[in-house]
Structure formats: structure tokens, C-alpha cells
Amino acid sequence: MTDPVPPADLPHPTDHPNAAGVRRVAVLTSGGDAPGMNAAIRAVVRTATHHGIEVVGVRRGFSGLHRGNLALIGPRDVANTIQRGGTVLLTARSKTWRTPEGRALGAGHLRAWGVDGLIVIGGDGSFHGAHALQEEHGIPVIGVPGTIDNDLYGTDHTIGYFTAVETALDAVDKLRDTGASHERIFVIEVMGRHAGHIALEVAVAGGAEEVFIPEDPKPVDGVVQIVKDSVAKGKASSIIIVAEGFPGGAQGVADAIEAGTGLETRVSILGHIQRGGSPVSSDRVLASRLGEAAVYALMDGVRGVMVGRENGAVVHTPLHETWEKRKDVSRDLYRCAKTLSV
Template sequence: MTEPQTHHPNPSGLKRVAVLTSGGDAPGMNAAIRAVVRTATHNGIEVVGVRRGFQGLHEGDMALIGPRDVANTIQRGGTILLTARSHTWRSPEGRAKGAQNLRDWQVDGLIVIGGDGSFHGAHYLQQEHGFPVIGVPGTIDNDLYGTDHTIGYFTAVETALDAVDKLRDTGASHERIFVIEVMGRHAGHIALEVAVAGGAEEVFIPEDAKPVDGVVEIVKQSLAKGKASSIIIVAEGYPGGAEGVSKAIHEGTGQETRVSILGHIQRGGTPVSSDRVLASRLGEAAVYALMDGKSDVMVGRQGGGISHIPLHETWEKKKDVNRDLYRCAKTLSV
């Protein structure tokens, strides 16, 4: 049996990297930070932690961090580096100040953990200042092209599903219809998976702006079959949201409905094992990508292996929902 390679080649001569988390927090971000720090340290590279994302980078809120600083963090939700949405980074002047701060700290490359907005910021830094950047997909929405899953998605699904299971108990007890809104402003990945796993009667997603009238007929059919309660899942990005769907059901059937908007509860909590493992693999891969001289790419997981996708493709190319799963949701709702 061949022994695993303990050190990765470093042809780029990387000596110091910086890491930040940006945009909405996602369970597993801390596991990714931990992986970056420990992979870099293992290979003789120092790590600078940037607090509060691009805002902190612009303000120079940075410090060296080592393996002990990330101890006992893999199981924690949120991000120990904190995160913020930066308005100053949207200007060339703001990005120039951040680039200068990186140079002042003698940083050779930057790792950005976040979603498409964060990747835009990293891409512009590379384009305008030639600074090596690697993106790590950290967003519960699972909407980035070039990776099968994003860090935080698995945990968000489990959190939403737990709430759906509890609401189903209440709905059955009171013979009510629950319309449950899950996160997903532009993507229905969470809604679709929760709908199948939660046995929902119907699911509404942004990728398919089907008329809400159809759910009225579904509810009528369910009532005719003796089903006194139903679960309807709606992604927040579906036109009209859960409130619109609930109103249509009540007006079309006269049945009592309740709306439950799960909201930011889906962002928090202890990351499940799948997110911890994914974050660990991608954090390690991000350091290796910089060591190999790569830049302006996102590291992802596709088909069990590591992929490197140009950052601009992660938002320019559309990642569709699993259409087979969508069909399955419809088939099993009878």
C-alpha cells in the first residue's frame, strides 16, 4: 500500500496566506478556516486571519493565526473570523486599500470563503491588482456552479427538515395546512430536498415559476382522499412567497392555513458531518491550489474529486436544481 504524501509541493514559493469569510454565514465555515490554517502550517506556510470579511481587509483588521487558534472549532456554527457585507469593497479605491494591506502584511495569496458576491470581490481584487485569490464555496443555498454541494447546505437542509417534521405533527393534530418557507432567494435546492425528505404535498421553487393555482387542486384532491392536513414547501425566491401560496389555498379551498417562515434559523447551528468533511477537504484544496500557482478559481467537489472552476463561471453559469429529484417530489406527493 502506498503511503499518502505528507507534504504538498510548493512550486509557487508560497510563504504566507490570508483567509477571510464573507457574506452570509454558513455552518462549516469554521471547519474550512481550520483546514486552511492546519494545511498551511503543515507545509511551513503562515496564515493571516482577516476579521469581518472584505470590510476588515479594507480596514486592516488582520492577525496571524495558528493551529491552536482553530482548536475546538470544527463543530461550531457561524464563523470565528466574523463576516460582514462591505460597501467600501465595491469601489476600486476600497479594493486598492485592501490590496495594499495584504502587501503590507507580506501575504502571497488570499482564500475567500463565501458565495457569489464574495467571489465577485475576490475576482476584482485579482483582476485589478494581480493578487492570487482562491474561492471556497460557503453558502447554504448550494447555488454556485462548479461544485456538487456548497459548505452549509447539508446542515441547512437538516435544520429545515427538523422544523418541517415538528410542524407536520402540529398540522396533523389541528387538521391544518402548513405553508413553510425555506431560504433560497434565487435557488430551490433547499426547498426541493426538504420537500422530498419531509413528504410534502407540493414544492414551489424559483427555477419553475408555475402558477400557484395548481396547489389548490392538489389540496382539494388530498381532502377528497381523507387527508385533513398538508405540508407545502416554498423557497423564499418563489414569486409571492409562502404568504402568496397560503392566500391562494385559503381562497380556493376555504381551508385554514398557517404560514411558517423559517428564516435565518437555517444558517446557524452545529454543522453536520457532511459539511465538516466537505469544508475540511475544500479548505485543504484551497491551500494546495495557491501552492500550485493557481488563482482566480474556486475549489469545489464534483463526482467525489476536487475541481477548479474560474471564479467568473461560478456566477455566469447557471446551476440548476436536480430535475430527477423534482420529478420524484411530484410523483411521491399523491
């Protein structure tokens, strides 16, 4: 029995017309690294190669772009990278790129290399730089959301967020063991300078007694009663999660607890450990889908947007909206955290 033949008018799932006639694209990673960036780079390179498009890799982000640190890369250059944290293209912040002169240098290098479009993997600061490049020099740019903070409007999740949550949760579980053994209060600070997505998810998954996020700058005095109530219920230790962007940070919360209860309190700041490590499967899949979508966007003649995923579908959001519009935390999850902390 032979395999069924699909109808002639039904294209193969991997077919995608190159309506814009793209021949060469560039890709860079910018800002803070995020687990899954390598998976996104890999997807860009292999999607482009599949469609006969060359890829130029830019090393060290916008800093490398204005210095001309570019080279052709192919499928073998991204082999065995999907499981690696960090970014094989490296990343850096650039004061020079913030100037018109710096962006003009970068645009000149892209033109010299015959680049038809630039894919930028990063956060809102990176998208500001990409948007300025397109506005000033007409080079099509596509953004791919790569930041652990999950704070970009236009996508349910950003690349690196899932791994950052798992990394922080693993640390919380270990600290809970120590807290229980010594009958101490642990105040744990997770990353999230302007957004509490990581803190909120870790608080629920880690069974925290309280969580403090930038979106709700509530008085810290309330945590004192929460800890007292926990002790009254027989809890010898408590876990408090604080996003780094909360006013006063973890130390401010810990000081309030010690002053109000007299209980021994310890502060643990997880810091940049949340950026590293092998990306979990959700980040690898998200990065792969969005890297592919970024190439397809350029092939379709789309420019000046971020590719994201909302409700399982690829969506395009104008770059300026990713930082102009606010992405709130899940209020349902916030309520859940409070309900389950009793």
C-alpha cells in the same frame, strides 16, 4: 514482524510540493454565514501550517480587509472550532469594497503583511469581490464555496447546504405534528432567494404535498386542486414547501389555498435559523477537504478559481464561471417530489 516500508518513489499522502514558493496566505469569510465555515478555516490554517506556511486571518470579511483588521493565526487559534456554527473570523458586507478605492486599501494591507495569496470562503457576491481584487491588483485568490443555497456552479454541494437542509427538515417534521393535530395546512418558506435546492430536498425528505421553487415559477392555482385531492383522500393536513425566491412567497401560496378551499392555512417562514447551528458531518468533511484544496491550489500556483467537489473529486472552476454559468436543481428530484406526493 516489522511494518512494510512503502517504495521510496511513492510520496507520503500528506506531501504536496510548494511549487509556487508560498510563504504566507490570508483567509477570510464573507457574505452570509454558513455552518461549516469554521471547519474550512481550520483546514486552511492546519494545512498551511503543516507545510510551513503562515496564515493571516482577516476579521469581518472584506470590510475588515480594507480597514486592515488582520492578524496571524495558528493551529491553536482554530482548535475546538470544527463543531461550531457561524464563523470565528466574523463576516460582514461592505459597500466600500465595491469601490476601486476600497479594494486598493485591502490590497495594500495584504502586501504590507507579505501575503502571497488570499482564500475567500463565501458565495457569488464574495467571489465577485475576490475576482475584482485579483484583476485590479494581481493578488492570487482562491474561492471556497460557503453558502447554504448551494447555488454556485462548479461544485455538487456548497458548505452549509447539508446542515441547512437538516435544520429546515427538523422544523417541517415538528410543524407536521401540529398541522395534523389541528387539521391545518402549513405553508413553510425555506431559504433560497435564487435557487430551490433546499426547498426541493426538504420537500422530498419531509413528504410535502407540493413544492414551489424559483426555477419553475408555475401558477399557484394548481396547489388548490392538490389540497382538495388530499382532503378527498382523507388527509386532514398538508405540508407545502416554498423557496423564498418563488414569486409571491409563502404568503401568496397560502392566500391561494385559503381562497380556493376555505381551509385554515398557516404560514411559517423559517428564515435565518437555517444559517445557524452545529454543522452536520457532511458539511464538516466537505469544508475540511475544500479548505485543504484551497491551500494546495495556491501552492501549485493556481489563481482565480473556486475549489469544489464534483463526483467525489476536487475540481477548479474559474471564479467568473461560478456566477456566469447556471447551476440547475436536480430535475430527477423534482420529478420524484411530484410522484411521491400523490
